[in-house]
Amino acid sequence: MSKALKNRKVVLQPGLCDGCNRCVEACEEKINRGRNKNKRKTALIKIIRAGQFFYPVICRNCNDAPCVTACMTGCRKQDENGLVLTDYERCVGCWMCIMNCPFGAIERDVEDHIARKCEGCPDMGTAPCVAACAAGVLGHADTREYSSMTRRESAERFISGVVPASG
Amino acid sequence: MRYVIIGNSYAGTSAVASIREVDSKGEVVVISSENYRAYSRPLISYFLAGRIRAADMYYRDRSFYSKNNVELRLGEKVVGIDTKLKTVQLERGEDIDYDRLLISTGGRPSLQKAAGIDAKNVFTFTTWNDAKKLRETIRKKRKAVVLGGGLIGMKAAEGLKANGLDVSVVISSPRVLSLILDEASGKIMNRHLISSGIRLMTGHSVTEVHSGSGGEVSEVVLDTGKKIECGIVVVAKGVRPNVEFIKDSGISLNRGIIVDRQMKTNIGDVYSAGDSAEAWDLVNRRNSVIAIAPLACEQGRIAGYNMAGVNRMYNGGMSMNSIELSGLPLMAMGLSKGSEGMEVETFQKKGLYRKLVFSEDKLVGALLVGDVRYGGVLTHLIKSRSDISSIKGDLAGHYLKTGEFGFVSNK
Numbered sequence: 037m038s039k040a041l042k043n044r045k046v047v048l049q050p051g052l053c054d055g056c057n058r059c060v061e062a063c064e065e066k067i068n069r070g071r072n073k074n075k076r077k078t079a080l081i082k083i084i085r086a087g088q089f090f091y092p093v094i095c096r097n098c099n100d101a102p103c104v105t106a107c108m109t110g111c112r113k114q115d116e117n118g119l120v121l122t123d124y125e126r127c128v129g130c131w132m133c134i135m136n137c138p139f140g141a142i143e144r145d146v147e148d149h150i151a152r153k154c155e156g157c158p159d160m161g162t163a164p165c166v167a168a169c170a171a172g173v174l175g176h177a178d179t180r181e182y183s184s185m186t187r188r189e190s191a192e193r194f195i196s197g198v199v200p201a202s203g
Numbered sequence: 204m205r206y207v208i209i210g211n212s213y214a215g216t217s218a219v220a221s222i223r224e225v226d227s228k229g230e231v232v233v234i235s236s237e238n239y240r241a242y243s244r245p246l247i248s249y250f251l252a253g254r255i256r257a258a259d260m261y262y263r264d265r266s267f268y269s270k271n272n273v274e275l276r277l278g279e280k281v282v283g284i285d286t287k288l289k290t291v292q293l294e295r296g297e298d299i300d301y302d303r304l305l306i307s308t309g310g311r312p313s314l315q316k317a318a319g320i321d322a323k324n325v326f327t328f329t330t331w332n333d334a335k336k337l338r339e340t341i342r343k344k345r346k347a348v349v350l351g352g353g354l355i356g357m358k359a360a361e362g363l364k365a366n367g368l369d370v371s372v373v374i375s376s377p378r379v380l381s382l383i384l385d386e387a388s389g390k391i392m393n394r395h396l397i398s399s400g401i402r403l404m405t406g407h408s409v410t411e412v413h414s415g416s417g418g419e420v421s422e423v424v425l426d427t428g429k430k431i432e433c434g435i436v437v438v439a440k441g442v443r444p445n446v447e448f449i450k451d452s453g454i455s456l457n458r459g460i461i462v463d464r465q466m467k468t469n470i471g472d473v474y475s476a477g478d479s480a481e482a483w484d485l486v487n488r489r490n491s492v493i494a495i496a497p498l499a500c501e502q503g504r505i506a507g508y509n510m511a512g513v514n515r516m517y518n519g520g521m522s523m524n525s526i527e528l529s530g531l532p533l534m535a536m537g538l539s540k541g542s543e544g545m546e547v548e549t550f551q552k553k554g555l556y557r558k559l560v561f562s563e564d565k566l567v568g569a570l571l572v573g574d575v576r577y578g579g580v581l582t583h584l585i586k587s588r589s590d591i592s593s594i595k596g597d598l599a600g601h602y603l604k605t606g607e608f609g610f611v612s613n614k
């Protein structure tokens with residue numbers, strides 16, 4: 037893997053999302069490739085709607101990631117580039133990470149009994165969700181460019197001015 | 204600089220990591236009475252159930268200690284601390300000097316008072332060795348009684364049940380997990396556990412333990428006089444800070460070791476973190492012992508930075524737990540039961556229960572049973588003490604009705 041690839045992750049600019057859902061479909065298509073029809077998994081990106089606004093929900097690779105601190109098995113770690121990566125072989129499905137992710141970006145996979153999240157598709161040049169996004173919300177950035185400040189701010193925005201989703 | 208860390212678990216190893224981020228030269232000594240490199244304590248029930256292999260018990264890689272240049276002293280028990288001479292006394296008789304000391308000795312099981320409780324095959328359930336001893340014994344026994352219906356008791360019960368044993372749990376309160384569950388959620392959980400084949404004896408306690416040939420436990424006697432035959436007893440009456448050995452050291456103790464926001468004790472150069480410490484509780488607005496793994500990590504990390512001379516403040520923690528029993532998940536965060544004068548919102552549907560607890564304009568607790576999605580959003584709302592007055596009213600059922608939580612800013 038090239039250095040550039042190793043350091044890149046999926047980033048987003050929430051304000052621009054128009055809710056077209058293509059990222060979700062692209063993610064679903066990739067993770068279900070070769071999978072039995074009745075064993076399909078849900079996408080690791082979701083779009084949630086709040087009034088007039090759409091928000092993509094996906095792992096943000098937080099600084100001092102709360103899901104890593106909460107992981108009791110040690111199967112989820114943050115590498116030197118800030119990427120939050122999971123060894124699913126060792127995940128036992130205790131859901132401690134789900135209880136600590138402020139974005140709601142971790143899925144409880146009941147069937148495999150693991151806590152799944154976006155791992156950034158390091159096996160691909162461009163992640164399918166990024167390739168599918170026409171609105172320019174999703175992109176790739178070098179982990180070092182996308183500062184912790186940006187992430188903190190978005191976490192605050194995501195959470196603090198809370199409003200009900202619909203009516 | 205010589206850092207000595209007593210305890211080789213979540214708090215201790217997190218401190219090692221942050222010390223080494225700052226100071227690559229100082230000596231780091233880690234002492235542990237247990238003879239294992241750091242392992243995941245909560246996984247002992249999975250190990251007992253046979254759901255994971257021994258190799259998957261480890262919390263840190265084997266290389267963790269060499270990479271961080273740690274002198275690891277396993278199987279050594281600390282019996283005293285001299286804060287004037289700055290030494291730690293090992294049971295074997297050796298004294299170890301420190302410049303900065305971290306006490307992260309975790310918790311130890313509270314014991315049950317009952318005649319005959321020292322019979323053979325009566326166990327506690329907090330260490331890997333406990334789980335190993337139980338695994339050996341269950342091969343020869345068919346019936347087990349667990350004393351206590353808290354997290355550890357129920358996890359032990361589940362692990363025993365997975366081995367095909369007949370399991371009864373004696374619980375003094377009317378429901379399992381009574382510290383975090385209210386009446387409605389307790390009913391759901393009780394019913395679920397009973398249907399999965401675990402016998403619950405709620406509202407009872409054990410007064411006597413009888414043993415048969417060779418001193419092995421043969422039955423327990425309830426307060427009603429009723430006898431339950433069993434070959435194994437697990438005592439799970441909670442844990443308390445493991446701090447006996449510092450009694451004469453001058454370090455301030457309440458339930459746990461009292462620490463400030465830098466995880467410092469009242470004695471210079473002595474820190475504490477994890478289940479042994481009594482640190483800032485941001486929901487109850489005072490110091491308290493909150494014995495959970497994420498806080499042990501966070502406190503250990505903060506302690507490590509401060510020990511190495513970098514000023515970092517602990518934001519405070521709150522009690523929270525995510526527990527799945529026989530396939531039914533539940534999360535309890537903050538003041539999940541609520542208390543007098545607090546507003547409560549609940550939402551209930553077949554097998555599902557969500558409850559939110561408010562104090563003034565803040566969310567202070569949450570309880571989710573059956574569906575735990577977006578639990579972290581609620582945790583963040585509690586932790587950040589956000590003003591949620593604009594969304595109070597229909598929060599508990601919101602996610603379930605609309606298919607989304609909708610905790611999104613449109614600012």
Ligand SMILES: Cc1cc2nc3c(=O)[nH]c(=O)nc-3n(C[C@H](O)[C@H](O)[C@H](O)COP(=O)(O)OP(=O)(O)OC[C@H]3O[C@@H](n4cnc5c(N)ncnc54)[C@H](O)[C@@H]3O)c2cc1C
Pocket residue numbers: 108130132209210211212213214215234235236237244245246247248279280281282307308309310328329330354355358445448476477478479494495496497499524525526
């Ligand atoms: C069955 C079970 C299930 C649990 N489930 C969960 C869960 O789902 N989620 C969660 O967050 N938490 C859970 N916990 C609690 C969690 O395990 C603790 O909060 C966590 O282990 C605390 O970490 P610590 O580093 O403070 O101390 P501990 O993990 O208790 O480790 C203490 C260390 O100190 C050493 N030590 C102790 N005394 C001495 C001495 N005198 N001399 C030398 N060394 C000593 C020990 O050997 C050990 O290395 C569970 C606990 C149990 C037992």
